[in-house]
Amino acid sequence: MSSRPPDELPNTLPRPAGEFERLQAVWKRPRGWRVLTQVNNTAIGLWYIGAALLFLVLGGILALIMRTQLVVPGNDLVDYDLYNQLFTMHGSVMMFLFAVPVIEAIGILLLPAMQGARDLPFPRLSAYAFWAYFVGGLVFFTTIFFDLAPDGGWFMYPPLTSYEFSPGLRTDFWLLGIGFIEISAIAGAIEIVVGILRTRPPGMTLDKMPIYLWAMLIVGAMIIFGFPPVILATALLELERAFHWPFFLAEKGGDPLLWQHLFWLFGHPDVYIIFLPAAGLVSMMVATMAQTPLIGYRWIVVAMLATGTISFALWVHHMFATGMPHLSLSFFSAASMAVAIPAGLQVFSWIATLWRGNVQRTTPTYFLLGFFGVFVLGGLTGVMLAVVPYDWQAHDTYFVVAHLHYVLIGGMLFPVFAGIYYWAPLISGRQLSERMGTWACTIMFIGVNLTFFPMHIAGLLGMPRRVWTYADGYGLEIYNLLSTVGAFVFAAGIGIVLLDLLLHFRPAGKVNTNPWRAGSLEWLPQDEYAIRSIPFVTNRDPLWANPSLPEEVDAGQHYLPGTATGVRETIVTSPIDARPQYVLRLPGSSWLPVLAGVGTAVFFLALTVKWMVIAVLGAIVALVSILMWLWQSDPAPSGKLFDIGGGLSLPDYMTGSNSHSWWSMVVLMLVDGSIFACLIFTFFYLWTVTLSGFPPESLELPLIGSSVAAALAWAVSVAAMYVSNRMLPQKRMGAVGLTLTAALAGVWIAFGLSLHALLETNLQPQLHGYASTAYTTVAWQGLHAVLLTLMAGFTLVRLWLGMIDPVRRVVFDNTRIMWYYCAAQGVLALLVMSSPRLAM
Amino acid sequence: MQHRFTATTFLVAGGLLVWMADFVFVYVFAALACARGFDDASLLGLPVVPLTTVLASSLAGAITVAIVRRGYLMQRRESDEHTRFIGFVAWAGGALALVALVLLIMPALVVRLNVC
Numbered sequence: 001m002s003s004r005p006p007d008e009l010p011n012t013l014p015r016p017a018g019e020f021e022r023l024q025a026v027w028k029r030p031r032g033w034r035v036l037t038q039v040n041n042t043a044i045g046l047w048y049i050g051a052a053l054l055f056l057v058l059g060g061i062l063a064l065i066m067r068t069q070l071v072v073p074g075n076d077l078v079d080y081d082l083y084n085q086l087f088t089m090h091g092s093v094m095m096f097l098f099a100v101p102v103i104e105a106i107g108i109l110l111l112p113a114m115q116g117a118r119d120l121p122f123p124r125l126s127a128y129a130f131w132a133y134f135v136g137g138l139v140f141f142t143t144i145f146f147d148l149a150p151d152g153g154w155f156m157y158p159p160l161t162s163y164e165f166s167p168g169l170r171t172d173f174w175l176l177g178i179g180f181i182e183i184s185a186i187a188g189a190i191e192i193v194v195g196i197l198r199t200r201p202p203g204m205t206l207d208k209m210p211i212y213l214w215a216m217l218i219v220g221a222m223i224i225f226g227f228p229p230v231i232l233a234t235a236l237l238e239l240e241r242a243f244h245w246p247f248f249l250a251e252k253g254g255d256p257l258l259w260q261h262l263f264w265l266f267g268h269p270d271v272y273i274i275f276l277p278a279a280g281l282v283s284m285m286v287a288t289m290a291q292t293p294l295i296g297y298r299w300i301v302v303a304m305l306a307t308g309t310i311s312f313a314l315w316v317h318h319m320f321a322t323g324m325p326h327l328s329l330s331f332f333s334a335a336s337m338a339v340a341i342p343a344g345l346q347v348f349s350w351i352a353t354l355w356r357g358n359v360q361r362t363t364p365t366y367f368l369l370g371f372f373g374v375f376v377l378g379g380l381t382g383v384m385l386a387v388v389p390y391d392w393q394a395h396d397t398y399f400v401v402a403h404l405h406y407v408l409i410g411g412m413l414f415p416v417f418a419g420i421y422y423w424a425p426l427i428s429g430r431q432l433s434e435r436m437g438t439w440a441c442t443i444m445f446i447g448v449n450l451t452f453f454p455m456h457i458a459g460l461l462g463m464p465r466r467v468w469t470y471a472d473g474y475g476l477e478i479y480n481l482l483s484t485v486g487a488f489v490f491a492a493g494i495g496i497v498l499l500d501l502l503l504h505f506r507p508a509g510k511v512n513t514n515p516w517r518a519g520s521l522e523w524l525p526q527d528e529y530a531i532r533s534i535p536f537v538t539n540r541d542p543l544w545a546n547p548s549l550p551e552e553v554d555a556g557q558h559y560l561p562g563t564a565t566g567v568r569e570t571i572v573t574s575p576i577d578a579r580p581q582y583v584l585r586l587p588g589s590s591w592l593p594v595l596a597g598v599g600t601a602v603f604f605l606a607l608t609v610k611w612m613v614i615a616v617l618g619a620i621v622a623l624v625s626i627l628m629w630l631w632q633s634d635p636a637p638s639g640k641l642f643d644i645g646g647g648l649s650l651p652d653y654m655t656g657s658n659s660h661s662w663w664s665m666v667v668l669m670l671v672d673g674s675i676f677a678c679l680i681f682t683f684f685y686l687w688t689v690t691l692s693g694f695p696p697e698s699l700e701l702p703l704i705g706s707s708v709a710a711a712l713a714w715a716v717s718v719a720a721m722y723v724s725n726r727m728l729p730q731k732r733m734g735a736v737g738l739t740l741t742a743a744l745a746g747v748w749i750a751f752g753l754s755l756h757a758l759l760e761t762n763l764q765p766q767l768h769g770y771a772s773t774a775y776t777t778v779a780w781q782g783l784h785a786v787l788l789t790l791m792a793g794f795t796l797v798r799l800w801l802g803m804i805d806p807v808r809r810v811v812f813d814n815t816r817i818m819w820y821y822c823a824a825q826g827v828l829a830l831l832v833m834s835s836p837r838l839a840m
Numbered sequence: 841m842q843h844r845f846t847a848t849t850f851l852v853a854g855g856l857l858v859w860m861a862d863f864v865f866v867y868v869f870a871a872l873a874c875a876r877g878f879d880d881a882s883l884l885g886l887p888v889v890p891l892t893t894v895l896a897s898s899l900a901g902a903i904t905v906a907i908v909r910r911g912y913l914m915q916r917r918e919s920d921e922h923t924r925f926i927g928f929v930a931w932a933g934g935a936l937a938l939v940a941l942v943l944l945i946m947p948a949l950v951v952r953l954n955v956c
Contacts, residue, residue: 207925302932309856325874325956330947338940576843688875
C-alpha cells in the first residue's frame with residue numbers, strides 16, 4: 001500500500017445494515033462479576049490509574065506520619081524502628097507502586113485512543129500486569145501493619161540488608177515483593193513498545209507521531225534495559241540472604257558496591273522513566289492549551305532520545321561518596337551536566353509554545369505552570385549535586401531529599417494531575433470542577449514549596465536524611481515545623497483532587513467531546529469499541545487539519561468500519577512507515593489474566609514467608625492460566641483477505657518479523673539478554689575488585705572437558721532446531737517433532753554438563769564470590785532449560801494436534817528464536833566462567 | 841520511500857549510541873587502571889588513562905561526525921518529509937552526542953588530576 005493518503009474517503013455511506021451492531025456486539029463489555037474479566041485497555045488503564053492513586057494516598061499517609069514525628073525535636077510519636085519501616089515503605093510504595101505503574105497505566109489508557117487503534121496488541125498481558133501489581137501491591141503494603149515492613153531504605157544497601165544485619169522477613173518482603181512489580185512493569189513495557197510500533201494508524205509515520213507516543217516508546221525501551229539490573233540485584237541479594245552465597249560480602253570475594261552499581265543502573269534511568277512520559281503529557285497539553293502546534297517538535301523528539309540514552313550513564317552520581325576513581329567521577333559528573341541540555345530544550349520549547357499561543361486559563365494550564373516552577377527548581381539543584389565536591393557536602397542530607405521531591409513531584413505529579421483534569425472528559429464526557437481544580441493546584445503548589453524548600457536549608461545545616469528525630473538547638477526546628485505544616489497543606493490539595501474525582505468523575509458509555517479543542521486523535525468519538533473507523537493520518541494534529549474528521553470516523557467512512565473477521569480486531573502496520581499489513585484478531589474478556597496475575601503475586605508473597613505449598617499452588621495457577629491463555633493466542637489463519645475499505649484487503653495472519661508476536665518475543669529476549677549482561681557484569685566486576693584472586697588459589701576452575709562438551713551439546717541442539725525449521729515448510733511433521741525433541745535433549749545435556757563442570761570441583765557457592773557467580777550463571781541456564789522445555793512441550797502438543805503447519809507457525813517461530821538466543825547465552829556463560837584460565 | 845526498522849533505529853539513535861559505547865569504554869578503562877594499578881603508566885611521555893580517554897573519544901567523535909553528516913545530507917537532499925525528519929533526528933541527536941563527548945573528555949584534557 002502507498003504511504004500517501006487515499007484521494008477519497010476509504011468507505012462510502014450509507015454503511016451496510018448490521019455492520020455497526022456487529023461491531024458493538026463483539027466489543028460489548030461483560031457485566032456483573034464478569035466485569036473483572038475485562039481486558040480492554042481502556043478499562044484496564046482506568047483500574048490501573050485508580051490503583052496507583054490508591055497507593056499514592058497510602059504512601060502519602062506514611063509521609064504525613066513521618067512529618068508529624070519530625071515536627072518538633074525529640075518527638076516520640078513513633079520509635080526509630082517504625083520510622084525505618086515508614087521511610088522505606090514510603091519510598092518503595094511511591095516509586096514501585098505509584099510512579100512507575102501510573103505512567104504505564106496512563107499509557108495503557110491513552111495510547112490506543114491516541115494512535116487510533118481499537119486496542120493495543122496484547123490486552124490480556126495488560127490485564128495480567130494490572131492484577132499482579134494490584135493484588136501483590138496491596139499485600140505488600142499490609143506488611144506495615146504486622147511489623148514486617150522492610151526497613152533498609154528504598155534502595156536497600158547491603159551489607160545492612162544482608163543476612164547478618166537484617167535477619168527476619170522484612171528485607172525478603174522487599175526483595176520478593178518487588179519481584180511481581182518488576183514482572184508487571186516489563187509486561188506493560190512489552191505491550192507499550194509493540195503497541196506503538198505495530199498498531200499505529202495508516203500514515204502515522206515517525207514524523208507524525210504524537211509526542212506522547214515518542215515519550216512512551218523511549219520509556220518502554222528504557223524499562224526493557226533499565227529494569228533488568230534491579231531484577232538481577234534483588235535475585236542475588238535474596239540468594240545471599242537465603243543460602244549465604246556471598247555476592248556482596250567483601251571478605252568472601254563479593255562487594256557491597258556491586259549492589260549500588262546494579263541498583264542505580266536501574267534507579268537513575270527510573271527517574272527519567274517517570275519523567276519522560278510526564279514530559280510527553282506536558283507537550284500534548286501545552287500545544288492544546290496554547291491552541292497552536294508544539295514549537296520544536298523535532299527538537300523535543302531529539303531531546304527525549306538524548307535524555308533516555310544519557311540517563312543510563314548517570315548511575316554513579318548516586319555514588320560520588322563511595323571512593324571511586326576521580327576520573328570516573330568526572331565522567332559521571334559530565335554526563336549529569338550533559339543530560340540537563342535536552343531537559344532544557346524541552347522546557348524552552350514549552351515556554352515558546354505558550355508564548356506564541358493564546359493560552360486557555362484552565363486547571364490543566366495552572367498545573368502545567370506549577371510543573372514548570374517546581375521541576376525547574378529541582379533540575380537546578382540536580383545540576384548542583386552533579387558537581388562532585390558539592391555532592392560530598394550535601395550527600396545523605398535533607399538537601400537531597402528536597403531535590404528528589406522537587407524533581408519527582410514537579411516532574412511527574414503536577415503533569416499527571418494536569419493530565420487527570422485534561423483527559424477526564426475523555427472518559428466521563430464532562431470536565432471536572434474548575435473551581436476545585438484551581439484550588440487544588442494552588443494549595444498543592446504552596447504545600448510542595450512549604451514542605452520541601454526548607455529542607456534545602458535543613459540539609460545545608462547538616463540534618464541527615466532518614467533520622468527518626470533530631471536534637472534541640474541546632475537551628476533545625478523552624479525548618480522542620482514549616483516542612484510538616486507544608487506536608488499537610490500539600491495533602492489537602494491532593495485531597496481536593498480526589499474529592500473532585502469522587503464527585504464529578506463517572507465513566508460514560510459513548511463519549512463525543514473535545515472541550516479543549518485539541519488536535520490529537522484521542523478526541524475522536526469513543527465508545528466500547530474505541531473508534532468506529534480508523535483514519536489515515538496525514539498530519540501531526542489531525543483534528544486541527546481536518547475538523548470534519550470526527551464525523552467521518554464516527555460514520556464509518558475510514559478504514560475497518562465494522563468487524564471484518566467477526567471478532568475484536570485492529571490494524572497492524574509496519575513499524576516505521578505505518579503501512580497496513582494485516583488485521584490482528586484480539587482476544588476477548590477472560591478470567592485467565594486475573595488468575596495468572598493473582599497466582600504470580602501469591603507465588604512471590606508466599607515464597608517470602610516460606611509457605612512453600614501455597615507458593616507452589618500460586619505458581620501452578622499462574623503457569624496453567626498463562627499456558628491456557630497462550631493456547632488461544634495463535635488462532636488459525638482463515639486464508640482470506642478482508643476488505644477494510646479504500647480498495648485495501650488485508651490477511652488476518654502473518655509470520656516472521658511481520659508478526660506482532662515475533663516483536664514481543666524479541667522484546668522479551670532483550671529483557672532476558674539484559675539480565676544476563678548484568679550477570680556477566682557482576683562476574684567481571686567482582687573479578688576486577690577482588691585482589692586476592694578470582695577465584696583464589698585454593699579453589700578450582702570449572703572442568704574444561706565438561707565445559708567444552710556442554711558447548712558442543714548446545715551446538716548440536718541448535719543444529720537440531722535448524723533442521724526442524726527446514727522440515728516444517730516440507731510438511732514433514734514427524735521429522736519436525738523428532739528434531740525438536742532432539743534439540744530439547746541437547747539443551748538438558750548442555751545444562752547437565754555445565755553443572756557437572758562445577759560439581760566435580762571443590763567450588764561451593766557459599767565459599768567465594770567467584771563460585772556463587774558461577775553457580776548462579778549455571779542456575780540461570782537451568783531456568784532457561786525449563787523455559788525451553790515448556791516452550792518445546794507447548795509446540796509439540798500443538799504440532800501433534802495439527803495446530804502448526806507451514807503457514808500457521810508463529811508458535812514454532814517464537815520457540816525457535818528463543819532457542820537460538822538461549823544457546824548463544826549458554827555458550828557465552830561457559831566462556832565467561834572459564835575466562836580466569838586466560839589470566840593464569 | 842520505505843524504511844527498514846533496524847537501519848532507521850541505528851541512524852536516529854546512532855550518535856547517542858556511539859557516545860554510550862565510548863562512555864562505557866573510558867569508564868571501564870579508568871576503573872581497571874585504578875583497580876589493577878596501571879593508572880600511573882605512560883605512553884610516549886603521556887599518561888595512559890587520559891590519553892586513552894582522548895583517543896577513544898576522538899574516534900567516537902569521528903564516527904558521530906559521519907552520522908551527523910549523513911543525517912544532515914538526508915535532511916537536505918530528500919524530498920520525502922518523513923525521510924527528512926529521520927535525517928534531522930540523526931544529525932541533531934549526533935550533535936547533542938558531540939556536546940556530551942566534549943564534556944566527557946574535558947577533565948582528561950584540562951585537568952592534571954590524580955586518576956584514582
